[in-house]
Amino acid sequence: MSKSKSEKKIHRITLIPGDGIGPEVTSAARKVLAATGVLIDWEIVDAGAGAVDKYGSVLPEETLESVRKNKVALKGPITTPIGGGFQSVNVQLRKALDLYANVRPVNSALGITFQHSPIDMVIFRENTEDLYAGMEYEVAPGVAQSLKIITEKASTRIAKAAFEWAQKRERKLVHAVHKANIMKKSDGLFLDSVRKVAANYPDVTYKEIIVDNCAMQMVMHPEQFDVVVLGNLYGDIISDLAAGLVGGLGVVPGANLGDDVAVFESVHGSAPDISGKGIADPVATILSATMMLRHLGEHKAADRIQAALVLLFAERKHLTPDLGGKATTDELVDALIAKIKILR
Numbered sequence: 001m002s003k004s005k006s007e008k009k010i011h012r013i014t015l016i017p018g019d020g021i022g023p024e025v026t027s028a029a030r031k032v033l034a035a036t037g038v039l040i041d042w043e044i045v046d047a048g049a050g051a052v053d054k055y056g057s058v059l060p061e062e063t064l065e066s067v068r069k070n071k072v073a074l075k076g077p078i079t080t081p082i083g084g085g086f087q088s089v090n091v092q093l094r095k096a097l098d099l100y101a102n103v104r105p106v107n108s109a110l111g112i113t114f115q116h117s118p119i120d121m122v123i124f125r126e127n128t129e130d131l132y133a134g135m136e137y138e139v140a141p142g143v144a145q146s147l148k149i150i151t152e153k154a155s156t157r158i159a160k161a162a163f164e165w166a167q168k169r170e171r172k173l174v175h176a177v178h179k180a181n182i183m184k185k186s187d188g189l190f191l192d193s194v195r196k197v198a199a200n201y202p203d204v205t206y207k208e209i210i211v212d213n214c215a216m217q218m219v220m221h222p223e224q225f226d227v228v229v230l231g232n233l234y235g236d237i238i239s240d241l242a243a244g245l246v247g248g249l250g251v252v253p254g255a256n257l258g259d260d261v262a263v264f265e266s267v268h269g270s271a272p273d274i275s276g277k278g279i280a281d282p283v284a285t286i287l288s289a290t291m292m293l294r295h296l297g298e299h300k301a302a303d304r305i306q307a308a309l310v311l312l313f314a315e316r317k318h319l320t321p322d323l324g325g326k327a328t329t330d331e332l333v334d335a336l337i338a339k340i341k342i343l344r
């Protein structure tokens, strides 16, 4: 970070545009950030299948170095081949940078929900192990094995991250989600680790819920959830379910946090079905960038973007097709920037 003549901070940030709709939604977010007047010097780097020709790798060392150096990145989604092909770049990136906490706020602040009660939860998904450890084997022809790795260390630190978040923001309740009735050793260790952390936060109520019941409760009574802490696989599935309660993947942001480095990206993937059509919803990435602004201490700019989004959604005139609207990505961004300028 350096200072300009007017003493305004310039933030140096790594940008990984990704593929599919990634370049469309990250470019939209950059325009919105620029409209707030926050100064950002973007270092644009590659990752994914497109990086192989140039660097010989889907996750070049140059990309990792850039994030390690700048400590903050905004990232678009990256496609992962199904079945064969390379291991998910997203999983590799999170492991390489030890981004252990995937934080996904899900709320009805934009007014899109089928529920009567307001929804306001923050999902803490463990990001480095579980069935995503990538330890899969063909044991014999016709028999495959995938190892679910759960450690006390990873379970403890995701629990600490969730309780710290709850305490700092005066949230009252943390739910741990598990299936320890069946996976007594692995989910049992996760639960034991969370319980030990919970004991250090007497002001935060602690509850446990089995994952299948959690899925049903979240659909029927989502208002009962506040902070939710889960392993990697349950966190992935439950956060998409939760996204569906408030307008879908087009509007839910996320952050991957380590002790030293933070990578902000929306929950959604590269959406190959709509890529290149100019209709991707950029709101999830704009909100991820807003989380990034708060991480950088730029709270005023973040407040302005959020207030402008509330106004935009109240009008319902400039929404993209995923929310039943007719606007293109660019039309939504232009309308949002006009509101940001008014809120100046």
Ligand code: NAI
Binding pocket: 021, 025, 076, 077, 078, 079, 080, 081, 090, 249, 250, 265, 266, 267, 268, 269, 270, 271, 272, 273, 274, 279, 280, 281, 282, 284, 322
């Ligand atoms: P997806 O999230 O890309 O798409 C699911 C559905 O939601 C599609 O119908 C899509 O059109 C819609 N959608 C997603 N984002 C949208 C947006 N911003 N605006 C409007 N509609 C949107 O999930 P899918 O199809 O399972 O995955 C596609 C690829 O993305 C896969 O290769 C997957 O591995 C990858 N992926 C990457 C992630 C990342 O980079 N963090 C996260 C999730 C998936």
